[in-house]
Amino acid sequence: MSTSQLVAQHLPFLRRYARALSGSQSAGDAYVTALLETLIADPSTLDREVEPRVALYRLLTRLWNSVAINAEIDPASIEVQGERRLSHITPIVRQAFLLVSLEGFGEEDAASVLDIDVPTLRNLVEDAGRELAAEIATEVLIIEDEPFIALDLEGLVEGLGHRVSGIARTHSEAVSLARRKPPGMILADIQLADGSSGLDAVNELIEGVEVPVIFITAYPERFLTGIRPEPAFLIAKPFQPSTVAAVISQALFFERKARPREQRATA
Template identity: 70%
Template sequence: MSTSQAVAQHLPYLRRYARALSGSQASGDAYVAATLEAVIEDPKVLESGASTRIALYKLFTKIWNSVGLNGGKGPGGNIDQPVERHLAQIPPKPRQAFLLIALEGLSEDDAAKVLDVDVPTLRDLVEESGRELAAEIATDVLIIEDETFIALDLEGLVESLGHKVLGVARTHSEAVALAKNKRPGIILADIQLADGSSGLDAVNEMLKTFEVPVIFITAYPERFLTGERPEPAFLIAKPFQPATVSAVLSQALFFERNARRRERKAS
Protein backbone atom coordinates (compact mmCIF):
# COMPACT_ATOMS: atom_id res chain seq x y z
CA MET A 1 0.00 0.00 0.00
CA SER A 2 1.37 3.42 -0.98
CA THR A 3 1.81 6.26 1.52
CA SER A 4 -1.07 8.18 -0.06
CA GLN A 5 -3.40 5.16 0.20
CA ALA A 6 -2.36 4.52 3.80
CA VAL A 7 -2.98 8.16 4.74
CA ALA A 8 -6.28 8.38 2.84
CA GLN A 9 -7.95 5.67 4.90
CA HIS A 10 -7.34 7.65 8.08
CA LEU A 11 -8.41 11.07 6.76
CA PRO A 12 -12.11 10.90 7.81
CA TYR A 13 -11.04 10.17 11.38
CA LEU A 14 -8.39 12.88 11.38
CA ARG A 15 -10.98 15.40 10.10
CA ARG A 16 -13.35 14.35 12.90
CA TYR A 17 -10.61 14.81 15.48
CA ALA A 18 -9.54 18.14 13.97
CA ARG A 19 -13.09 19.50 14.07
CA ALA A 20 -13.57 18.57 17.72
CA LEU A 21 -10.16 19.96 18.62
CA SER A 22 -10.38 23.28 16.79
CA GLY A 23 -14.10 23.98 17.14
CA SER A 24 -15.27 23.99 13.52
CA GLN A 25 -14.89 21.88 10.40
CA ALA A 26 -13.38 24.75 8.40
CA SER A 27 -10.72 25.41 11.01
CA GLY A 28 -10.02 21.72 11.50
CA ASP A 29 -9.70 21.10 7.76
CA ALA A 30 -7.14 23.89 7.50
CA TYR A 31 -4.90 22.01 9.95
CA VAL A 32 -5.53 18.71 8.15
CA ALA A 33 -4.58 20.36 4.85
CA ALA A 34 -1.35 21.67 6.38
CA THR A 35 -0.59 18.16 7.62
CA LEU A 36 -1.16 16.66 4.16
CA GLU A 37 1.01 19.34 2.56
CA ALA A 38 3.84 18.37 4.91
CA VAL A 39 3.44 14.69 3.95
CA ILE A 40 3.39 15.50 0.21
CA GLU A 41 6.50 17.63 0.54
CA ASP A 42 8.36 14.92 2.43
CA PRO A 43 6.71 11.49 2.91
CA LYS A 44 9.47 10.60 5.37
CA VAL A 45 7.93 13.12 7.77
CA LEU A 46 5.65 10.25 8.87
CA GLU A 47 7.86 8.55 11.42
CA SER A 48 9.08 5.10 10.51
CA GLY A 49 8.37 2.38 13.04
CA ALA A 50 4.95 3.80 13.97
CA SER A 51 1.59 2.90 12.49
CA THR A 52 0.44 5.28 9.77
CA ARG A 53 -2.44 6.51 11.92
CA ILE A 54 -0.26 7.29 14.95
CA ALA A 55 2.43 8.92 12.78
CA LEU A 56 -0.23 11.03 11.01
CA TYR A 57 -1.86 12.15 14.26
CA LYS A 58 1.54 12.95 15.74
CA LEU A 59 2.43 15.12 12.74
CA PHE A 60 -0.98 16.81 12.88
CA THR A 61 -0.47 17.51 16.62
CA LYS A 62 2.93 19.09 15.97
CA ILE A 63 1.40 21.39 13.36
CA TRP A 64 -1.70 22.17 15.44
CA ASN A 65 0.43 23.15 18.43
CA SER A 66 2.76 25.39 16.45
CA VAL A 67 0.76 27.06 13.65
CA GLY A 68 -2.22 29.46 13.71
CA LEU A 69 -4.35 29.05 10.57
CA ASN A 70 -7.54 30.57 9.20
CA GLY A 71 -6.61 34.23 9.17
CA GLY A 72 -4.35 34.00 12.17
CA LYS A 73 -6.90 32.41 14.49
CA GLY A 74 -5.22 29.87 16.70
CA PRO A 75 -6.57 26.57 18.00
CA GLY A 76 -9.99 26.88 19.51
CA GLY A 77 -11.07 29.76 17.25
CA ASN A 78 -14.22 29.81 15.10
CA ILE A 79 -16.27 27.91 17.68
CA ASP A 80 -19.56 27.23 15.94
CA GLN A 81 -21.35 24.77 18.26
CA PRO A 82 -22.20 24.95 21.99
CA VAL A 83 -20.70 21.51 22.57
CA GLU A 84 -17.38 22.54 21.05
CA ARG A 85 -17.40 25.61 23.30
CA HIS A 86 -17.18 23.28 26.31
CA LEU A 87 -14.07 21.68 24.84
CA ALA A 88 -12.58 25.08 24.02
CA GLN A 89 -12.50 25.90 27.72
CA ILE A 90 -10.06 23.04 28.33
CA PRO A 91 -6.32 23.81 27.97
CA PRO A 92 -4.93 22.47 24.68
CA LYS A 93 -2.97 19.42 25.83
CA PRO A 94 -5.64 17.99 28.18
CA ARG A 95 -8.19 18.62 25.41
CA GLN A 96 -6.05 16.61 22.99
CA ALA A 97 -5.59 13.80 25.52
CA PHE A 98 -9.34 13.58 26.16
CA LEU A 99 -10.26 13.50 22.47
CA LEU A 100 -7.58 10.96 21.53
CA ILE A 101 -8.89 8.57 24.17
CA ALA A 102 -12.61 9.35 24.22
CA LEU A 103 -13.34 10.29 20.60
CA GLU A 104 -10.63 8.51 18.62
CA GLY A 105 -10.49 5.40 20.80
CA LEU A 106 -6.70 5.25 20.99
CA SER A 107 -5.00 3.19 23.66
CA GLU A 108 -3.15 5.05 26.39
CA ASP A 109 0.16 3.98 24.84
CA ASP A 110 -0.77 5.27 21.39
CA ALA A 111 -2.25 8.53 22.71
CA ALA A 112 0.93 9.11 24.72
CA LYS A 113 3.00 8.59 21.54
CA VAL A 114 0.87 11.12 19.64
CA LEU A 115 1.37 13.74 22.36
CA ASP A 116 5.01 12.78 22.95
CA VAL A 117 4.50 12.17 26.68
CA ASP A 118 4.71 9.12 28.94
CA VAL A 119 1.59 7.21 30.01
CA PRO A 120 1.44 8.61 33.60
CA THR A 121 1.52 12.15 32.15
CA LEU A 122 -1.20 11.23 29.68
CA ARG A 123 -3.37 9.96 32.55
CA ASP A 124 -2.84 13.24 34.41
CA LEU A 125 -3.90 15.16 31.31
CA VAL A 126 -7.04 13.03 30.91
CA GLU A 127 -7.95 13.54 34.56
CA GLU A 128 -7.47 17.30 34.15
CA SER A 129 -9.75 17.31 31.10
CA GLY A 130 -12.34 15.33 33.07
CA ARG A 131 -12.37 17.93 35.82
CA GLU A 132 -12.63 20.77 33.30
CA LEU A 133 -15.49 19.12 31.42
CA ALA A 134 -17.31 18.19 34.60
CA ALA A 135 -17.38 21.86 35.54
CA GLU A 136 -19.42 22.42 32.38
CA ILE A 137 -21.59 19.27 32.46
CA ALA A 138 -21.74 18.26 36.14
CA THR A 139 -24.54 15.86 36.96
CA ASP A 140 -25.95 13.49 39.59
CA VAL A 141 -24.38 10.02 39.64
CA LEU A 142 -25.75 6.69 40.85
CA ILE A 143 -23.11 4.10 41.75
CA ILE A 144 -24.06 0.42 41.77
CA GLU A 145 -21.16 -1.43 43.40
CA ASP A 146 -21.07 -4.06 46.16
CA GLU A 147 -17.35 -3.83 47.03
CA THR A 148 -16.99 -1.16 49.71
CA PHE A 149 -13.49 0.07 48.87
CA ILE A 150 -14.17 0.23 45.13
CA ALA A 151 -17.40 2.13 45.82
CA LEU A 152 -15.48 4.60 47.99
CA ASP A 153 -12.84 5.05 45.29
CA LEU A 154 -15.50 5.71 42.65
CA GLU A 155 -17.38 8.08 44.94
CA GLY A 156 -14.23 10.08 45.63
CA LEU A 157 -13.30 10.20 41.94
CA VAL A 158 -16.78 11.28 40.86
CA GLU A 159 -16.91 14.05 43.47
CA SER A 160 -13.39 15.24 42.61
CA LEU A 161 -14.65 15.79 39.05
CA GLY A 162 -17.43 18.04 40.34
CA HIS A 163 -20.34 15.60 40.15
CA LYS A 164 -22.75 14.73 42.96
CA VAL A 165 -23.21 11.13 44.11
CA LEU A 166 -26.91 10.42 44.69
CA GLY A 167 -26.17 7.15 46.43
CA VAL A 168 -24.36 3.82 46.35
CA ALA A 169 -26.42 0.67 45.83
CA ARG A 170 -25.11 -2.83 46.62
CA THR A 171 -27.99 -4.85 45.12
CA HIS A 172 -30.46 -4.80 42.24
CA SER A 173 -33.36 -3.78 44.50
CA GLU A 174 -31.39 -0.99 46.20
CA ALA A 175 -30.36 0.40 42.81
CA VAL A 176 -33.90 0.46 41.42
CA ALA A 177 -35.25 2.06 44.61
CA LEU A 178 -32.58 4.78 44.56
CA ALA A 179 -33.25 5.56 40.90
CA LYS A 180 -36.98 5.91 41.54
CA ASN A 181 -36.44 8.42 44.33
CA LYS A 182 -33.52 10.32 42.80
CA ARG A 183 -33.23 10.15 39.04
CA PRO A 184 -29.50 10.15 38.09
CA GLY A 185 -27.83 11.88 35.18
CA ILE A 186 -25.46 8.93 34.70
CA ILE A 187 -25.02 5.47 36.21
CA LEU A 188 -21.79 3.65 37.11
CA ALA A 189 -22.64 -0.02 37.58
CA ASP A 190 -20.95 -3.28 38.45
CA ILE A 191 -22.55 -6.35 36.89
CA GLN A 192 -22.25 -9.03 39.59
CA LEU A 193 -23.61 -7.75 42.91
CA ALA A 194 -23.38 -8.83 46.56
CA ASP A 195 -26.59 -10.87 46.76
CA GLY A 196 -26.02 -12.61 43.43
CA SER A 197 -28.23 -10.14 41.59
CA SER A 198 -27.22 -8.37 38.40
CA GLY A 199 -26.38 -4.72 37.95
CA LEU A 200 -27.05 -5.20 34.24
CA ASP A 201 -30.60 -6.35 34.99
CA ALA A 202 -31.08 -3.42 37.37
CA VAL A 203 -29.98 -0.94 34.71
CA ASN A 204 -32.23 -2.50 32.08
CA GLU A 205 -35.17 -2.20 34.48
CA MET A 206 -34.42 1.48 35.15
CA LEU A 207 -34.09 2.31 31.47
CA LYS A 208 -37.66 1.21 30.85
CA THR A 209 -38.80 4.42 32.55
CA PHE A 210 -36.06 6.95 31.70
CA GLU A 211 -32.97 7.36 29.51
CA VAL A 212 -29.53 7.89 30.99
CA PRO A 213 -25.95 7.07 29.94
CA VAL A 214 -24.48 4.00 31.66
CA ILE A 215 -20.91 2.91 32.35
CA PHE A 216 -20.38 -0.68 33.45
CA ILE A 217 -17.26 -1.22 35.58
CA THR A 218 -16.78 -4.94 36.03
CA ALA A 219 -14.37 -7.82 36.44
CA TYR A 220 -16.69 -9.88 34.23
CA PRO A 221 -16.83 -8.03 30.89
CA GLU A 222 -17.95 -11.19 29.10
CA ARG A 223 -21.27 -11.01 30.98
CA PHE A 224 -21.84 -7.57 29.52
CA LEU A 225 -20.99 -8.77 26.03
CA THR A 226 -23.26 -11.82 26.18
CA GLY A 227 -26.20 -10.40 28.16
CA GLU A 228 -29.06 -8.13 27.21
CA ARG A 229 -27.36 -4.79 27.38
CA PRO A 230 -28.48 -1.19 26.90
CA GLU A 231 -27.22 0.80 23.94
CA PRO A 232 -25.24 2.91 23.98
CA ALA A 233 -23.30 1.82 27.05
CA PHE A 234 -19.66 1.99 28.04
CA LEU A 235 -17.52 -0.77 29.51
CA ILE A 236 -14.48 -0.52 31.80
CA ALA A 237 -12.76 -3.68 33.03
CA LYS A 238 -11.52 -4.04 36.61
CA PRO A 239 -8.96 -3.30 37.85
CA PHE A 240 -9.38 0.19 36.39
CA GLN A 241 -7.27 3.32 36.17
CA PRO A 242 -8.90 6.48 37.61
CA ALA A 243 -7.91 8.31 34.41
CA THR A 244 -9.89 5.79 32.37
CA VAL A 245 -13.02 6.30 34.48
CA SER A 246 -12.57 10.07 34.27
CA ALA A 247 -12.23 9.97 30.48
CA VAL A 248 -15.16 7.62 29.89
CA LEU A 249 -17.42 9.48 32.34
CA SER A 250 -16.74 12.78 30.61
CA GLN A 251 -17.06 11.12 27.20
CA ALA A 252 -20.45 9.62 28.04
CA LEU A 253 -21.86 12.91 29.34
CA PHE A 254 -20.27 15.02 26.61
CA PHE A 255 -21.62 13.01 23.71
CA GLU A 256 -24.98 12.41 25.38
CA ARG A 257 -25.46 16.19 25.61
CA ASN A 258 -24.35 16.50 21.99
CA ALA A 259 -26.89 13.88 20.88
CA ARG A 260 -29.70 15.66 22.74
CA ARG A 261 -28.90 18.94 21.00
CA ARG A 262 -29.03 17.22 17.62
CA GLU A 263 -32.37 15.62 18.46
CA ARG A 264 -33.82 19.01 19.44
CA LYS A 265 -32.58 20.56 16.19
CA ALA A 266 -34.11 17.73 14.16
CA SER A 267 -37.52 17.98 15.85
Protein backbone atom coordinates in the same frame (compact mmCIF):
# COMPACT_ATOMS: atom_id res chain seq x y z
CA MET B 1 2.06 0.86 1.49
CA SER B 2 2.59 4.29 -0.08
CA THR B 3 2.17 7.53 1.84
CA SER B 4 -0.95 8.41 -0.18
CA GLN B 5 -2.53 5.05 0.65
CA LEU B 6 -1.77 5.51 4.35
CA VAL B 7 -3.33 8.96 4.40
CA ALA B 8 -6.40 7.84 2.43
CA GLN B 9 -7.01 5.05 4.93
CA HIS B 10 -7.05 7.43 7.89
CA LEU B 11 -8.32 10.62 6.24
CA PRO B 12 -11.92 10.57 7.59
CA PHE B 13 -10.66 10.11 11.14
CA LEU B 14 -7.99 12.79 10.78
CA ARG B 15 -10.72 15.19 9.65
CA ARG B 16 -12.86 14.23 12.67
CA TYR B 17 -9.97 14.87 15.05
CA ALA B 18 -9.04 18.17 13.39
CA ARG B 19 -12.64 19.37 13.47
CA ALA B 20 -12.98 18.59 17.17
CA LEU B 21 -9.68 20.30 17.93
CA SER B 22 -10.46 23.47 16.02
CA GLY B 23 -14.18 23.64 16.67
CA SER B 24 -15.34 23.89 13.06
CA GLN B 25 -15.47 21.84 9.88
CA SER B 26 -13.72 24.46 7.76
CA ALA B 27 -10.85 25.02 10.18
CA GLY B 28 -10.42 21.29 10.72
CA ASP B 29 -10.30 20.61 7.00
CA ALA B 30 -7.75 23.40 6.57
CA TYR B 31 -5.40 21.63 8.95
CA VAL B 32 -5.84 18.31 7.21
CA THR B 33 -5.09 20.08 3.93
CA ALA B 34 -1.93 21.49 5.51
CA LEU B 35 -1.03 17.96 6.57
CA LEU B 36 -1.44 16.69 3.01
CA GLU B 37 0.58 19.57 1.59
CA THR B 38 3.36 18.91 4.08
CA LEU B 39 3.53 15.25 3.12
CA ILE B 40 3.49 16.04 -0.60
CA ALA B 41 6.32 18.53 -0.17
CA ASP B 42 8.37 16.18 2.00
CA PRO B 43 7.15 12.59 2.59
CA SER B 44 9.98 12.07 5.07
CA THR B 45 8.12 14.21 7.62
CA LEU B 46 6.02 11.12 8.35
CA ASP B 47 7.85 9.07 10.96
CA ARG B 48 8.11 5.56 9.52
CA GLU B 49 9.52 4.15 12.76
CA VAL B 50 6.17 4.28 14.53
CA GLU B 51 2.75 2.87 13.69
CA PRO B 52 1.34 4.83 10.70
CA ARG B 53 -1.81 6.02 12.46
CA VAL B 54 0.23 7.33 15.38
CA ALA B 55 2.63 9.05 12.97
CA LEU B 56 -0.20 10.80 11.10
CA TYR B 57 -1.92 12.05 14.25
CA ARG B 58 1.41 13.15 15.67
CA LEU B 59 2.14 15.22 12.57
CA LEU B 60 -1.35 16.73 12.52
CA THR B 61 -1.14 17.58 16.22
CA ARG B 62 2.23 19.27 15.70
CA LEU B 63 0.80 21.35 12.88
CA TRP B 64 -2.13 22.38 15.07
CA ASN B 65 0.15 23.23 17.99
CA SER B 66 2.35 25.37 15.75
CA VAL B 67 -0.36 28.05 15.50
CA ALA B 68 -0.69 29.96 18.77
CA ILE B 69 -4.27 31.11 18.07
CA ASN B 70 -5.43 27.53 18.44
CA ALA B 71 -5.28 27.97 22.18
CA GLU B 72 -8.56 29.85 21.83
CA ILE B 73 -11.82 28.76 20.20
CA ASP B 74 -14.76 31.12 19.91
CA PRO B 75 -17.72 29.16 21.38
CA ALA B 76 -20.17 31.32 19.42
CA SER B 77 -18.78 29.91 16.16
CA ILE B 78 -19.38 26.28 17.16
CA GLU B 79 -22.61 24.59 16.16
CA VAL B 80 -22.22 21.16 17.79
CA GLN B 81 -23.04 21.20 21.51
CA GLY B 82 -20.30 18.74 22.46
CA GLU B 83 -17.69 20.74 20.61
CA ARG B 84 -18.92 23.94 22.29
CA ARG B 85 -18.29 22.31 25.66
CA LEU B 86 -14.86 21.20 24.50
CA SER B 87 -13.93 24.75 23.51
CA HIS B 88 -13.58 25.64 27.20
CA ILE B 89 -10.94 22.97 27.84
CA THR B 90 -7.22 23.76 27.97
CA PRO B 91 -5.65 22.91 24.56
CA ILE B 92 -3.30 20.10 25.64
CA VAL B 93 -6.02 18.63 27.83
CA ARG B 94 -8.43 18.84 24.89
CA GLN B 95 -5.99 16.89 22.72
CA ALA B 96 -5.45 14.15 25.30
CA PHE B 97 -9.20 13.75 25.83
CA LEU B 98 -9.98 13.54 22.11
CA LEU B 99 -7.20 11.06 21.36
CA VAL B 100 -8.39 8.68 24.08
CA SER B 101 -12.16 9.21 24.04
CA LEU B 102 -12.96 10.16 20.45
CA GLU B 103 -10.20 8.50 18.44
CA GLY B 104 -9.83 5.43 20.65
CA PHE B 105 -6.06 5.48 21.11
CA GLY B 106 -4.56 3.43 23.92
CA GLU B 107 -2.58 5.30 26.55
CA GLU B 108 0.84 4.54 25.07
CA ASP B 109 -0.12 5.58 21.54
CA ALA B 110 -1.92 8.73 22.71
CA ALA B 111 1.14 9.68 24.76
CA SER B 112 3.31 9.08 21.70
CA VAL B 113 1.11 11.36 19.57
CA LEU B 114 1.50 14.16 22.13
CA ASP B 115 5.19 13.36 22.79
CA ILE B 116 4.62 12.91 26.52
CA ASP B 117 4.83 9.97 28.92
CA VAL B 118 1.87 7.83 30.02
CA PRO B 119 1.60 9.24 33.57
CA THR B 120 1.39 12.75 32.12
CA LEU B 121 -1.29 11.60 29.69
CA ARG B 122 -3.31 10.09 32.55
CA ASN B 123 -3.11 13.36 34.44
CA LEU B 124 -4.30 15.25 31.37
CA VAL B 125 -7.27 12.90 30.91
CA GLU B 126 -8.23 13.39 34.54
CA ASP B 127 -7.89 17.14 34.04
CA ALA B 128 -10.24 16.82 31.09
CA GLY B 129 -12.79 15.13 33.33
CA ARG B 130 -12.61 17.94 35.85
CA GLU B 131 -12.79 20.68 33.23
CA LEU B 132 -15.71 19.00 31.50
CA ALA B 133 -17.47 18.52 34.82
CA ALA B 134 -17.35 22.28 35.30
CA GLU B 135 -19.59 22.44 32.21
CA ILE B 136 -21.66 19.28 32.64
CA ALA B 137 -21.52 18.25 36.30
CA THR B 138 -24.20 15.72 37.17
CA GLU B 139 -25.56 13.37 39.82
CA VAL B 140 -24.03 9.89 39.64
CA LEU B 141 -25.62 6.75 41.07
CA ILE B 142 -23.11 4.00 41.93
CA ILE B 143 -24.39 0.41 41.96
CA GLU B 144 -21.58 -1.64 43.51
CA ASP B 145 -21.59 -4.26 46.27
CA GLU B 146 -17.87 -4.20 47.13
CA PRO B 147 -17.37 -1.41 49.71
CA PHE B 148 -13.77 -0.53 48.84
CA ILE B 149 -14.51 -0.33 45.11
CA ALA B 150 -17.62 1.74 45.82
CA LEU B 151 -15.56 4.17 47.91
CA ASP B 152 -12.89 4.38 45.21
CA LEU B 153 -15.54 5.17 42.61
CA GLU B 154 -17.16 7.73 44.89
CA GLY B 155 -13.86 9.52 45.40
CA LEU B 156 -13.09 9.44 41.70
CA VAL B 157 -16.52 10.79 40.71
CA GLU B 158 -16.35 13.61 43.25
CA GLY B 159 -12.76 14.35 42.28
CA LEU B 160 -13.97 14.99 38.73
CA GLY B 161 -16.48 17.51 40.04
CA HIS B 162 -19.63 15.39 39.90
CA ARG B 163 -21.91 14.51 42.81
CA VAL B 164 -22.74 11.01 44.05
CA SER B 165 -26.49 10.70 44.53
CA GLY B 166 -26.13 7.37 46.32
CA ILE B 167 -24.39 3.99 46.52
CA ALA B 168 -26.52 0.86 46.12
CA ARG B 169 -25.47 -2.72 46.90
CA THR B 170 -28.57 -4.44 45.49
CA HIS B 171 -31.18 -4.10 42.77
CA SER B 172 -33.85 -2.86 45.19
CA GLU B 173 -31.53 -0.29 46.77
CA ALA B 174 -30.62 1.06 43.33
CA VAL B 175 -34.26 1.48 42.33
CA SER B 176 -35.12 3.13 45.65
CA LEU B 177 -32.23 5.60 45.45
CA ALA B 178 -32.97 6.49 41.84
CA ARG B 179 -36.63 7.15 42.62
CA ARG B 180 -35.69 9.51 45.43
CA LYS B 181 -33.11 11.36 43.33
CA PRO B 182 -32.94 10.63 39.58
CA PRO B 183 -29.29 10.33 38.47
CA GLY B 184 -27.69 11.91 35.43
CA MET B 185 -25.34 8.94 35.07
CA ILE B 186 -25.07 5.39 36.44
CA LEU B 187 -21.94 3.38 37.26
CA ALA B 188 -23.01 -0.23 37.73
CA ASP B 189 -21.53 -3.58 38.63
CA ILE B 190 -23.42 -6.50 37.13
CA GLN B 191 -23.43 -9.20 39.81
CA LEU B 192 -24.59 -7.71 43.13
CA ALA B 193 -24.35 -8.72 46.78
CA ASP B 194 -27.71 -10.44 47.14
CA GLY B 195 -27.40 -12.30 43.85
CA SER B 196 -29.46 -9.71 42.02
CA SER B 197 -28.38 -8.19 38.73
CA GLY B 198 -27.07 -4.70 38.19
CA LEU B 199 -28.08 -5.12 34.57
CA ASP B 200 -31.70 -5.74 35.57
CA ALA B 201 -31.58 -2.75 37.90
CA VAL B 202 -30.28 -0.51 35.14
CA ASN B 203 -32.91 -1.74 32.70
CA GLU B 204 -35.62 -0.85 35.20
CA LEU B 205 -34.13 2.55 35.95
CA ILE B 206 -33.84 3.64 32.33
CA GLU B 207 -37.25 2.47 31.13
CA GLY B 208 -38.62 5.99 31.32
CA VAL B 209 -35.49 8.16 31.23
CA GLU B 210 -32.35 7.53 29.19
CA VAL B 211 -29.06 8.34 30.91
CA PRO B 212 -25.46 7.32 30.26
CA VAL B 213 -24.58 4.00 31.93
CA ILE B 214 -21.10 2.58 32.51
CA PHE B 215 -20.85 -1.08 33.51
CA ILE B 216 -17.86 -2.09 35.64
CA THR B 217 -17.30 -5.84 35.96
CA ALA B 218 -14.64 -8.41 36.79
CA TYR B 219 -15.83 -10.56 33.90
CA PRO B 220 -16.27 -8.37 30.82
CA GLU B 221 -16.22 -11.40 28.53
CA ARG B 222 -19.53 -12.48 30.06
CA PHE B 223 -21.25 -9.26 29.16
CA LEU B 224 -23.26 -10.65 26.26
CA THR B 225 -26.54 -9.21 25.02
CA GLY B 226 -28.91 -9.85 22.19
CA ILE B 227 -29.01 -6.12 21.47
CA ARG B 228 -25.85 -4.12 20.91
CA PRO B 229 -25.38 -1.79 23.91
CA GLU B 230 -25.84 1.85 23.01
CA PRO B 231 -23.19 2.64 23.87
CA ALA B 232 -21.14 -0.30 25.20
CA PHE B 233 -19.44 1.53 28.06
CA LEU B 234 -17.77 -1.41 29.76
CA ILE B 235 -14.78 -1.29 32.12
CA ALA B 236 -12.99 -4.35 33.44
CA LYS B 237 -11.97 -4.81 37.07
CA PRO B 238 -9.40 -4.08 38.31
CA PHE B 239 -9.57 -0.70 36.62
CA GLN B 240 -7.27 2.27 36.20
CA PRO B 241 -8.80 5.44 37.69
CA SER B 242 -7.75 7.30 34.52
CA THR B 243 -9.78 4.84 32.44
CA VAL B 244 -12.92 5.42 34.49
CA ALA B 245 -12.36 9.18 34.35
CA ALA B 246 -12.00 9.09 30.55
CA VAL B 247 -15.11 6.98 30.05
CA ILE B 248 -17.23 9.14 32.38
CA SER B 249 -16.15 12.23 30.45
CA GLN B 250 -16.74 10.49 27.14
CA ALA B 251 -20.24 9.37 28.04
CA LEU B 252 -21.31 12.82 29.24
CA PHE B 253 -19.48 14.81 26.59
CA PHE B 254 -20.96 12.93 23.65
CA GLU B 255 -24.36 12.76 25.37
CA ARG B 256 -24.69 9.05 24.67
CA LYS B 257 -27.59 7.40 26.44
CA ALA B 258 -28.21 3.82 27.45
CA ARG B 259 -31.27 1.84 26.41
CA PRO B 260 -32.79 -1.22 28.05
CA ARG B 261 -31.13 -4.40 26.89
CA GLU B 262 -31.61 -8.12 27.18
CA GLN B 263 -29.67 -9.91 29.88
CA ARG B 264 -27.91 -13.10 28.83
CA ALA B 265 -25.08 -13.28 31.30
CA THR B 266 -24.00 -12.37 34.80
CA ALA B 267 -20.68 -11.00 35.95
